[in-house]
Amino acid sequence: MLRVGVNGYGTIGKRVADALAAQPDMEVAGVAKTTPNFEAAAAHRRGYAVHAALDERRPAFDEAGIPVAGDLDDLVRASDVVVDCTPAGVGAQNRERYETHDTPALYQGGEDADAVDASFNARANYDEIAASDAEHVRVVSCNTTGLSRVLAPLEEAYGVEKTRATLVRRGGDPGQSDRGPINDILPDPVTVPSHHGPDVNTVLPDLAVDTMGVTVPATLMHLHAVNVTLETEADADAVSETLASESRVFVVPERARVAGPAHLKEYAKDAGRPRGDLWENCVWGASIAVEGRDLYFFQAIHQESDVVPENVDAIRALAGDADAAESVVKTNRALGVGSFETTRSETVTTDGRGAAASADD
Amino acid sequence: MLRVGVNGYGTIGKRVADALAAQPDMEVAGVAKTTPNFEAAAAHRRGYAVHAALDERRPAFDEAGIPVAGDLDDLVRASDVVVDCTPAGVGAQNRERYETHDTPALYQGGEDADAVDASFNARANYDEIAASDAEHVRVVSCNTTGLSRVLAPLEEAYGVEKTRATLVRRGGDPGQSDRGPINDILPDPVTVPSHHGPDVNTVLPDLAVDTMGVTVPATLMHLHAVNVTLETEADADAVSETLASESRVFVVPERARVAGPAHLKEYAKDAGRPRGDLWENCVWGASIAVEGRDLYFFQAIHQESDVVPENVDAIRALAGDADAAESVVKTNRALGVGSFETTRSETVTTDGRGAAASADD
Structure with a gap:
């Protein structure tokens, strides 16, 4: 099982976390959030280990009644791969921290292409990235x-x-x-x-x-x-x-x-x-x-979700042993991608089997 | 002076009427309107002879206190050219009436190209239309x-x-x-x-x-x-x-x-x-x-006004003796077209000299 941390739990991060949880070969090592808002509370209710991304905000999480599993370094240490879903420009600033822990990381399309080793799209260059020694990879916008x-x-x-x-x-x-x-x-x-x-x-x-x-x-x-x-x-x-x-x-x-x-x-x-x-x-x-x-x-x-399966595939390209075809099938099946007209009314749950069970294989 | 009737006094018609009134070689023979709404009242206040386009609505104009100068046939008879500014599809239905009076007419871009003799844009084909015997001409959208x-x-x-x-x-x-x-x-x-x-x-x-x-x-x-x-x-x-x-x-x-x-x-x-x-x-x-x-x-x-100077030019192409260059200069000067940055704060009035006086020649 690949243990994946999600740093940033907004529009993309929360979707990526759920998508990871739905994969048979991945587990969510935890999520990191700067602010204990309604999304942080939802992350806790979904069973994700919530980490305070900023040490000085940790008391605010306590006040909000959201248990804190650790800080950002704890999350990175617990992860085989980190998916950085922080706002544009912040990801590049976080790279050094991931490197300190020797942990490969994915970044989102808001980062500059030259802030990373390589850019990724599953259909365009999965196998090339998998064969390379790139460890800091951007999923394009x-x-x-x-x-x-x-x-x-x-x-x-x-x-x-x-x-x-x-x-x-x-x-x-x-x-x-x-x-x-x-x-x-x-x-x-x-x-x-x-x-x-x-x-x-x-x-x-x-x-x-x-x-x-x-x-x-x-x-x-x-x-x-x-x-x-x-x-x-x-x-x-x-x-x-x-x-x-x-x-x-x-x-x-x-x-x-x-x-x-x-x-x-x-x-x-x-x-x-x-x-x-x-x-x-x-x-x-x-x-x-x-x-x-x-x-x-x-x-x-759909700007909020089309990169979500791409992030899942990029994790395998970085840290797994599946080739492009295997990864895409696995991701699609777990989420229900491509089964538009037959997906049943079930949502992805943190145990990851909801959407998978309803997907049209 | 070319006497021009405007049938339809909505978004385009009211602008065309004001643009005609501003020309040195044209006068507004009157406007026709189906409904005595706020626009009809404004037409009357501006000094245009308001005609009831539908006979059965004439009492409604009386009730609204808008004096009626005549019906649509009266307006066509008083006009050397009619500019039809009625809703898309209605213009083609009006063509027969204009033909009955042997009055050339312009139509707007909502009409089908094959409902008219020719289509017009001053920059593209003014001289060609002026040299032709087209009498029912559509100003493109x-x-x-x-x-x-x-x-x-x-x-x-x-x-x-x-x-x-x-x-x-x-x-x-x-x-x-x-x-x-x-x-x-x-x-x-x-x-x-x-x-x-x-x-x-x-x-x-x-x-x-x-x-x-x-x-x-x-x-x-x-x-x-x-x-x-x-x-x-x-x-x-x-x-x-x-x-x-x-x-x-x-x-x-x-x-x-x-x-x-x-x-x-x-x-x-x-x-x-x-x-x-x-x-x-x-x-x-x-x-x-x-x-x-x-x-x-x-x-x-600007969908409400870019065809307005084109309608003015098309009238001259149909019924005047100016060539394209003369007409365009005349239209532009009277309205202030092309003098974007120098137009003074004056509006076109029905005596037609407001904008002309402020235009940058």
């Missing part, structure tokens, strides 16, 4: 993960001459009541191309990808308007099959009458998915179109 | 106008191999409190390409343009993420100059620190523009980038 999952198979099947994508980004997550914009449509960044294209190149180095970022008043998911100029001709049905054969791409059928992210989220909640999460890229089947060698489609990306 | 204004000069200066644009559309106008979405990002239409590319071809028939439409919870302006593969290489500065030399394109300088449509609208209101209107395409200078032959930029399009 939600948008980059979403692009990599479709570009890797398109490159393999048809060759990609150039990708141009407009990323219409949610202004903040549902819980981030301090974010905006309200009633605006922001070029973000106003400079073109945005950083997302170069970020894809940290896991798929040879692809030509230009991206433009826009931010809008919505919280549920990002929407990508994607154009891929293929190297060879392909019809829309063939592309649809190529994408549908990917376990982490859900080609939304027209019959589902899914208009946008709000419907997708309803769908996920009705399916009983934990927190209504959508781990897969959601590509509208009706949008897949080819004009000459130009492929177009829309996909929605 | 706000988004199509916005694309045509930049693609025509880019085609002339560099050649356009292919254009791919994502149109991030406002969900509704500020006054349309019955529209959505709330908190969603909708592929709209979900099929690709959207109708906007073919619509550009009604005024620029030889351009290859693929468009994708997205609708978001905002009301102020549309935002276009534009990619143009040029036929010849050009650097970003040259493109910026090409676009800035267009009188209906405002290249927003970085020093203005304009983050998005909300800032643009504040800017227009501070400049004293009528209703805070932005008749020009607003292209972010900082966004203009070239990668090889791929040009990228963001532009904001």
